[in-house]
Amino acid sequence: MSQSIRKIQRLARDNRASLPVELTIILPLVFALVFGVIDVSRVLLARSLVDHLAVSLSEQIKFEGGSPATQAAAQAKLVTAAPNLVGGLVDVSRLSVTVSNFGSLADFVDDSPSADGPLTAYRLDYVVTLITPFVNYLYSSADVTESALVLVKNGA
Numbered sequence: 001m002s003q004s005i006r007k008i009q010r011l012a013r014d015n016r017a018s019l020p021v022e023l024t025i026i027l028p029l030v031f032a033l034v035f036g037v038i039d040v041s042r043v044l045l046a047r048s049l050v051d052h053l054a055v056s057l058s059e060q061i062k063f064e065g066g067s068p069a070t071q072a073a074a075q076a077k078l079v080t081a082a083p084n085l086v087g088g089l090v091d092v093s094r095l096s097v098t099v100s101n102f103g104s105l106a107d108f109v110d111d112s113p114s115a116d117g118p119l120t121a122y123r124l125d126y127v128v129t130l131i132t133p134f135v136n137y138l139y140s141s142a143d144v145t146e147s148a149l150v151l152v153k154n155g156a
Helices: 002-013 018-065 071-089 105-110
Strands: 095-102 119-129 143-153
Touching (some): 018 095, 018 119, 018 143, 071 095, 095 105
Antiparallel strands (some): 119 143
């Protein structure tokens, strides 16, 4: 009986393979955590840059053009202005702008756009592709869309 107890104690003290087993279990979690932190920082940076671009675009259209821009004109201004404002931090091909006119603030709240109105809303959307492994298991898509909305009163 004492020999079997000694064998069990010897096996319990034998920890030669514990490091590779622990490393195999922990390493994927560490990599997922590192990629997750990188993704969160990329999304927060994108949110900040899209906010900056939306305000800059609305100011540029209001002060240079004077009248509200069409969707195509706003997209063209955005494509030319974005590299100067944010450098290479934003992929311009993933930026899109939507222009809507509203007759009053109540129409804006009710989301009832009009053909022409004193208020113009510029909505910028930017798609950020996540790089975290296994993100498709957590979300339906590996893309996150960041948006910014600016409402501008036209005229003097």
